[in-house]
Amino acid sequence: MSEPLLSLSGVNTYYGESHILHDLGFDLRKGEVVGILGRNGVGKTTTLQSILGIPAPRSGEIRFRGETISGLPTHDIVSRGVGWVPQGHRIFPTLTVVENIELAAARSRPGSWTAERIYEAFPRLHTRRDARGGSLSGGEQQMLAIARALVQNPELFLMDEPSEGLSPLIVQEIGALIKRLNAEGNTILLVEQNLAFALSISHRILIMAKGAIVYSGKPDDIRDDPDITHRFLGVGTAAAD
Numbered sequence: 001m002s003e004p005l006l007s008l009s010g011v012n013t014y015y016g017e018s019h020i021l022h023d024l025g026f027d028l029r030k031g032e033v034v035g036i037l038g039r040n041g042v043g044k045t046t047t048l049q050s051i052l053g054i055p056a057p058r059s060g061e062i063r064f065r066g067e068t069i070s071g072l073p074t075h076d077i078v079s080r081g082v083g084w085v086p087q088g089h090r091i092f093p094t095l096t097v098v099e100n101i102e103l104a105a106a107r108s109r110p111g112s113w114t115a116e117r118i119y120e121a122f123p124r125l126h127t128r129r130d131a132r133g134g135s136l137s138g139g140e141q142q143m144l145a146i147a148r149a150l151v152q153n154p155e156l157f158l159m160d161e162p163s164e165g166l167s168p169l170i171v172q173e174i175g176a177l178i179k180r181l182n183a184e185g186n187t188i189l190l191v192e193q194n195l196a197f198a199l200s201i202s203h204r205i206l207i208m209a210k211g212a213i214v215y216s217g218k219p220d221d222i223r224d225d226p227d228i229t230h231r232f233l234g235v236g237t238a239a240a241d
């Protein structure tokens with residue numbers, strides 16, 4: 001079997017003296033959508049940020065496309081093809097949509113996504129191109145955050161709670177967008193609190209507790225076994241229906 005696109009092994013990450021990730025390990029294959037679930041504060045965001053080197057793990061190894069990236073500066077990690085869609089659909093609120101995309105495109109890797117292609121793929125962003133980021137709706141801001149990552153032509157997207165704060169209809173739209181990105185060959189690792197959303201778009205689910213992976217399985221395994229969500233997430237299956 002070929003080498004995974006991304007692999008973490010024995011990763012320990014700290015904030016100062018606080019030990020957050022404990023010997024964390026998992027693999028991601030090219031073309032997968034993997035959702036990380038877990039209760040508040042278990043280290044989901046820290047996992048994505050450790051891959052980006054903010055902060056870098058204190059021990060363990062992170063490999064991307066067969067090369068060690070743990071310990072490299074963040075800009076180097078990003079330039080190797082790791083795209084970042086931060087929590088809270090963070091964009092530049094005082095810059096227009098065009099300026100937000102141009103700024104991201106300025107650091108772009110070679111690839112098929114150009115600003116022009118982005119506007120074809122996201123007609124809503126084209127319509128709103130002269131609006132300031134801060135005046136966009138939550139859904140439009142999330143689209144812009146994804147578009148900013150996409151225009152850099154990454155091979156792997158790290159998405160931190162892409163459904164957060166969005167209405168059910170817009171969550172569906174973002175889900176369709178993630179599925180489309182994946183159908184075009186993109187690999188996606190996302191952190192989610194929304195169980196139903198994560199189950200609907202992921203090929204595989206990892207559940208974290210206390211800075212480590214405690215469960216790995218397919219969405220159907222989780223749907224079929226109410227005990228899993230109850231035990232690890234403290235929720236009933238109704239949320240997964």
Ligand SMILES: Nc1ncnc2c1ncn2[C@@H]1O[C@H](COP(=O)(O)OP(=O)(O)OP(=O)(O)O)[C@@H](O)[C@H]1O
Binds near residue numbers: 015020042043044045
């Ligand atoms: N910059 C920081 N400095 C110190 N501690 C931090 C920092 N960021 C996060 N933490 C702590 O690290 C732990 C893991 O946080 P993290 O954000 O990774 O959890 P999470 O699983 O993503 O939770 P949530 O779903 O609430 O965002 C928490 O106890 C949090 O308080």
